[in-house]
Amino acid sequence: MKINRTTERSVQILKLVSEVNDGLDMDEICERLNIPRTSCYDILVTLVHMGMLEVNTLAKKSYKIGLNAYRIGMSYTNNRNISEIISPALKELAKELKKTCFFGILEGNKIVYISKFEPENPIITTATIGSKNPIYNTSLGKAILSTMSDEKLREVADKIDFKPATRFTITDTDELIKNIELTRIRGFALDERELEEHMECVGVPIFNEKRECIGAISASSLYRKDEDYIALGNILRERGMKISKSLGFIA
Structure with missing residues (x-):
């Protein structure tokens, strides 16, 4: 050639x-x-x-x-389906981290799971493609909430009907807002056994070329005391930014 x-x-x-x-x-x-x-x-x-x-x-x-x-x-970017970009990256991430990885979007006050990829020996999770979970006790939901303005965050939080799924679930607006403030500082969200007591999840937002948050990705696995979730969050934040840039996002 x-x-x-x-x-x-x-x-x-x-x-x-x-x-x-x-x-x-x-x-x-x-x-x-x-x-x-x-x-x-x-x-x-x-x-x-x-x-x-x-x-x-x-x-x-x-x-x-x-x-x-x-x-x-x-x-x-506009002529490519979002899933064509996110799915391969998510599949690779699940294999690398040996954790179940999701891509979810916001629908009202719920997270809808759009994509799911599992490692070779997956831990069974209740979330399946098309299923929904609350925005306040999932890392996907918190990651998306962290991209909202303070006013929008308060508006959304005030409409949430908080229900404890586990003994760790956030159950009021002020607690959620403090958690989101911490999420912004870290650059990633944590579901600290708030949806399922045996599961811990890390999530980061995904942006498009208009700098809009279009959803979030997460990595989930059984909770372990010796797991370094900060390190995992930093890895996910880096990969999330790479996916966003593939969608046209400019930092």
């Missing part, structure tokens, strides 16, 4: 520039990609002409991603 050198370099330049928010000047691009200045200049001029790059002349002349490149990227 013959690769066109100019096209290859054009794609390399677009990828490199997209990873730097403040843009790069031509010397930096040439150095990082080992491209001759004359070749690089011609490519940059063409990419700017096509709207794939923009020139920032406020300081030293630098190049940033252009509107047409953004539109092409959004077209790719």
Whole structure:
């Protein structure tokens, strides 16, 4: 297979520039990609002409991603089914963590389970695809609540009919709001044996290209005193952000 050198370099330049928010000047691009200045200049001029790059002349002349490149990227995202992106990542995560992983969305004050992937030797969970659980005692629900404004959170919480599922379940609005504040600080939510006393779950929100929370992913397993749930939460937070970026989210 013959690769066109100019096209290859054009794609390399677009990828490199997209990873730097403040843009790069031509010397930096040439150095990082080992491209001759004359070749690089011609490519940059063409990419700017096509709207794939923009020139920032406020300081030293630098190049940033252009509107047409953004539109092409959004077209790719918009034409892909969300499940096509989330499902493979969730399946891989379940295998890696050896835990049951879910993707759920908000419906009223309930979480609806959309996807579920289990490790080779799964622990049986009551949640199945299509089933619903409360928003206040699931890591999925808390993760979604953590993305809401304070006003929206209070509005939603005031409408919840709290019912204890276990002795650990949150049972009032103020307690829930304090829990969500902690969730925001950590970057992940915990269901600390609140839905099922023998289960502990970690959840993080998922965002789309409009920076909207479209749901959450979680990892569930039997509660263990020696489990490092903070470390697990940090792993899930990292993977959740990767999924969000695949959906077009820009941090």
